[in-house]
Amino acid sequence: MHIDPLGEVFGRSTGRIGLLLLCLMVGLALFAPLLTPYSPSQRTDASAFSPPSHDHPLGTNDARQDIWTRLIYGARTSLSVAVGVALLSGLISATIGSTSAIFGGIYDRFWMRVVDAMLAIPAVIIVILVATYLQPNLMLMIVLISAMSWPGGARVIRAQTLSLKERMHVSAARTFGAGWRHILCRHILPDLGPVLLAIMIQDARAAVFMEAGLSFLGIADPSMISWGKMMQYARVFTYLDVWKWWLLPTGIALSITLVGLSLIGYSLETALDPRLKDNGRGA
Amino acid sequence: MLDIEGLKVSFGEREVLKGVDIHLERGDALSIIGESGAGKTTLAMSIMGLLNGGCSGRIVLQGRDILEMEESRRREIRGDVMAMVFQNVEDALDPVYTISDQIEEAILVHHPMDKDRLRLRVDHLLIQVGLSREKGDAYPHQLSGGERQRALIAMALANDPQVLILDEPTASLDAMTKAEILGLLRESMRDRIGLVVTHDISAASRISNRMAVLYSGRILEMGDTKEVLARPLHPYTRGLLRSSPNMITTKDLQGIPGRMNPGVKGCPFHPRCTQHLDRCTRETPMLRDVGGRMIACHRGGIVPLLEVRGLCRSFGPLKAVDGVDLNLCEGETLALVGQSGSGKTTLARMIMGLTRPDSGEIRLEGEPLGARSKEFYRRVQMIYQNPRESISHRMNVAEAIMEPLDIQGLGRSREKLERVLDEVELSSDPEFLNRYSHHLSGGEAQRVAIARALILDPKLLIADEPTSALDSSVQAKILRLLMDLQERRGLAILLVTHDLALARKVSDRMAVMKDGRILEEGLTSDLLASPKHQYTRELMESASAVNDDGVLVKARRPKEGESDCIEEQSFEVCRRPGTWQRMIRWMRSS
Numbered sequence: 001m002h003i004d005p006l007g008e009v010f011g012r013s014t015g016r017i018g019l020l021l022l023c024l025m026v027g028l029a030l031f032a033p034l035l036t037p038y039s040p041s042q043r044t045d046a047s048a049f050s051p052p053s054h055d056h057p058l059g060t061n062d063a064r065q066d067i068w069t070r071l072i073y074g075a076r077t078s079l080s081v082a083v084g085v086a087l088l089s090g091l092i093s094a095t096i097g098s099t100s101a102i103f104g105g106i107y108d109r110f111w112m113r114v115v116d117a118m119l120a121i122p123a124v125i126i127v128i129l130v131a132t133y134l135q136p137n138l139m140l141m142i143v144l145i146s147a148m149s150w151p152g153g154a155r156v157i158r159a160q161t162l163s164l165k166e167r168m169h170v171s172a173a174r175t176f177g178a179g180w181r182h183i184l185c186r187h188i189l190p191d192l193g194p195v196l197l198a199i200m201i202q203d204a205r206a207a208v209f210m211e212a213g214l215s216f217l218g219i220a221d222p223s224m225i226s227w228g229k230m231m232q233y234a235r236v237f238t239y240l241d242v243w244k245w246w247l248l249p250t251g252i253a254l255s256i257t258l259v260g261l262s263l264i265g266y267s268l269e270t271a272l273d274p275r276l277k278d279n280g281r282g283a
Numbered sequence: 284m285l286d287i288e289g290l291k292v293s294f295g296e297r298e299v300l301k302g303v304d305i306h307l308e309r310g311d312a313l314s315i316i317g318e319s320g321a322g323k324t325t326l327a328m329s330i331m332g333l334l335n336g337g338c339s340g341r342i343v344l345q346g347r348d349i350l351e352m353e354e355s356r357r358r359e360i361r362g363d364v365m366a367m368v369f370q371n372v373e374d375a376l377d378p379v380y381t382i383s384d385q386i387e388e389a390i391l392v393h394h395p396m397d398k399d400r401l402r403l404r405v406d407h408l409l410i411q412v413g414l415s416r417e418k419g420d421a422y423p424h425q426l427s428g429g430e431r432q433r434a435l436i437a438m439a440l441a442n443d444p445q446v447l448i449l450d451e452p453t454a455s456l457d458a459m460t461k462a463e464i465l466g467l468l469r470e471s472m473r474d475r476i477g478l479v480v481t482h483d484i485s486a487a488s489r490i491s492n493r494m495a496v497l498y499s500g501r502i503l504e505m506g507d508t509k510e511v512l513a514r515p516l517h518p519y520t521r522g523l524l525r526s527s528p529n530m531i532t533t534k535d536l537q538g539i540p541g542r543m544n545p546g547v548k549g550c551p552f553h554p555r556c557t558q559h560l561d562r563c564t565r566e567t568p569m570l571r572d573v574g575g576r577m578i579a580c581h582r583g584g585i586v587p588l589l590e591v592r593g594l595c596r597s598f599g600p601l602k603a604v605d606g607v608d609l610n611l612c613e614g615e616t617l618a619l620v621g622q623s624g625s626g627k628t629t630l631a632r633m634i635m636g637l638t639r640p641d642s643g644e645i646r647l648e649g650e651p652l653g654a655r656s657k658e659f660y661r662r663v664q665m666i667y668q669n670p671r672e673s674i675s676h677r678m679n680v681a682e683a684i685m686e687p688l689d690i691q692g693l694g695r696s697r698e699k700l701e702r703v704l705d706e707v708e709l710s711s712d713p714e715f716l717n718r719y720s721h722h723l724s725g726g727e728a729q730r731v732a733i734a735r736a737l738i739l740d741p742k743l744l745i746a747d748e749p750t751s752a753l754d755s756s757v758q759a760k761i762l763r764l765l766m767d768l769q770e771r772r773g774l775a776i777l778l779v780t781h782d783l784a785l786a787r788k789v790s791d792r793m794a795v796m797k798d799g800r801i802l803e804e805g806l807t808s809d810l811l812a813s814p815k816h817q818y819t820r821e822l823m824e825s826a827s828a829v830n831d832d833g834v835l836v837k838a839r840r841p842k843e844g845e846s847d848c849i850e851e852q853s854f855e856v857c858r859r860p861g862t863w864q865r866m867i868r869w870m871r872s873s
Contacts, residue, residue: 177657
């Protein structure tokens with residue numbers, strides 16, 4: 001079966017909306033320096049908790065920093081984590097999952113027991129515990145979250161590889177004398193693309209959420225600018241009016257990112273599983 | 284006893300016979316078959332000593348060398364001790380004398396006798412060849428072709444010769460006369476040394492007990508007629524048999540590539556031989572005894588390519604393949620016929636190395652196979668039932684065909700690609716090369732798969748139901764293509780199929796498989812003419828055939844439990860005599 005992932009995503013309205021939302025966030029993150037004259041940790045001249053004005057579209061926080069600036073620079077953090085985890089976790093999942101399926105035997109059984117063990121343990125708790133000790137910065141956070149999210153993807157990739165391995169064109173390649181490397185690279189990985197993409201999107205979504213959560217709990221690196229952290233601080237001052245332009249926009253930004261990723265993931269999954277398709281109604 | 288040793292005949296510069304060795308005893312009837320230009324008539328004429336050309340070697344009859352004799356001595360022997368029936372019936376008889384006169388002349392030249400005895404002898408001879416006295420008194424132009432041939436035979440037999448040579452005795456006759464004359468000739472050659480020169484293999488099979496195949500002045504194969512015809516061991520003999528239609532063989536006709544070229548160095552057949560080595564271009568092979576047959580081939584005849592012994596494979600409690608023995612020679616098609624679930628695909632996959640056998644041995648060209656190396660895959664390739672699935676949907680035609688070259692590290696050669704596309708009759712233009720497998724039709728996809736299999740120049744092609752997913756007209760073309768490839772490249776094909784009628788048309792040999800075991804194996808024509816197993820008959824019955832009502836019945840795959848252990852339930856067949864009769868009638872008529 002021939003799946004064209006980009007075509008599927010663009011072709012459906014859910015995919016398009018998701019892509020739009022994500023592009024919005026990516027745009028904000030990329031063009032952050034152009035969209036604001038301040039730097040995120042700069043203490044501005046305005047007073048603390050000043051309401052939105054011409055200079056400060058979302059006002060200032062308790063440290064007299066511009067909230068809008070912190071918002072769009074926070075997008076950078078979230079998206080970096082998203083991309084980083086997607087790539088790293090995706091890489092680990094793909095490697096371990098596909099090689100387990102191809103080699104089989106003890107190698108396969110070992111890694112699958114590892115996956116089983118890791119899936120049985122609630123990832124959130126581990127991450128929180130480890131993070132409390134490490135106070136991870138961006139890199140470390142990506143590594144930590146990837147370390148906990150690769151098992152789910154590995155399972156799926158292994159199952160997919162097992163089924164792809166039995167395909168006729170893989171047998172045909174074996175009859176030309178192909179070794180596992182050729183089969184993996186030219187026959188299996190290209191067909192794993194759509195599944196891998198879906199897994200990566202899901203990992204990214206979970207990663208954004210987890211990063212925000214960790215920052216909210218205050219166990220991430222304090223110097224990182226994160227939406228979670230903003231919400232943590234903003235929560236303290238809910239008795240003031242400031243939450244309207246501090247907590248709410250941050251929450252909305254986070255939600256937009258998560259919804260965008262979810263919609264893209266959803267449209268990809270309906271492409272992968274024909275049973276979920278509702279016959280081209282574009283939903 | 285007639286001994287020909289090292290006979291070489293040349294006409295000026297041209298060497299027509301290049302060393303012929305034949306040994307014949309009384310009662311032997313040797314047929315010399317070959318195509319035009321092989322030197323058959325030259326051989327016949329030189330034995331009679333009728334050639335003007337340069338002859339060397341020895342032809343020893345009763346201890347005396349004919350070539351050494353003087354012409355006067357030879358004239359004494361000719362017509363008396365050895366006699367020849369010539370090819371051209373019109374020219375061999377003198378038009379102004381009656382038949383009896385000419386027979387009398389043949390006798391009188393050697394044995395003068397009085398008129399009464401002569402008359403008696405002539406009458407006796409006329410009766411022997413089936414001519415009446417009135418025919419004897421007629422002139423040649425008053426007789427039919429068959430009668431003239433009989434007259435010539437009478438003249439040859441006139442003095443009861445020890446050696447009777449026949450040069451194309453039935454070439455100018457129609458089929459029914461041919462049959463009668465052949466019967467007569469078989470009678471006539473009893474208790475004599477007979478030498479029949481002909482290109483007609485079926486005629487040769489009827490009157491000779493030994494056969495020699497002549498090609499470009501050399502004997503390539505010699506042996507017992509029935510054995511040579513049933514199991515030709517030389518590639519040329521096999522090619523000759525494949526190109527001669529007869530009422531028994533069921534495989535479509537195939538030719539031999541190339542053309543006879545008299546001035547070839549080394550083995551005379553090597554330019555047209557699909558299994559020739561480098562050695563064959565330099566050294567001429569001598570006629571040697573190989574297991575009871577005389578063969579002139581450096582490789583000892585047709586090379587046995589694949590030998591399978593006792594192959595077993597079980598999946599849990601199910602015995603998919605249960606002790607299978609198979610043989611496949613170079614350039615031949617073996618059809619493996621059976622229902623789904625008989626284990627044929629598992630067997631094919633085990634030979635390819637895709638599935639590991641539990642026990643048993645597989646040999647390729649004599650060497651036992653362990654783990655398959657890349658070298659193996661250059662000699663054995665496979666095509667599958669579903670061509671579009673067997674080509675990755677992420678590769679276009681060009682990439683798919685060149686994938687084996689990439690894997691084997693042989694470099695992407697544009698010429699190889701074009702050559703192989705040409706062989707499978709596909710175009711090489713870029714538009715087609717960029718197409719993906721899911722954009723190709725079934726027939727095109729299978730051709731691409733075949734091209735991909737051919738690009739490594741394999742010797743053996745395993746075809747696993749290659750056409751069952753295709754339409755009939757496409758199927759015919761694909762099979763035609765496979766047969767052409769076999770003819771041109773000497774490709775051996777192991778065809779796994781459930782369609783008996785199809786297998787009948789394209790296979791030399793057939794093996795019937797059921798429940799993991801081979802029930803019967805042998806020449807397709809033999810197996811289908813006289814099947815030994817009840818199951819084979821069941822298969823034949825359900826194969827595609829036009830039944831008595833004139834309706835085309837397409838082969839149906841027998842359902843599960845339908846033909847189950849029929850050997851033990853033979854009484855079931857007896858209960859339905861109608862079907863039995865119909866089947867026998869069909870077998871007789873086809």
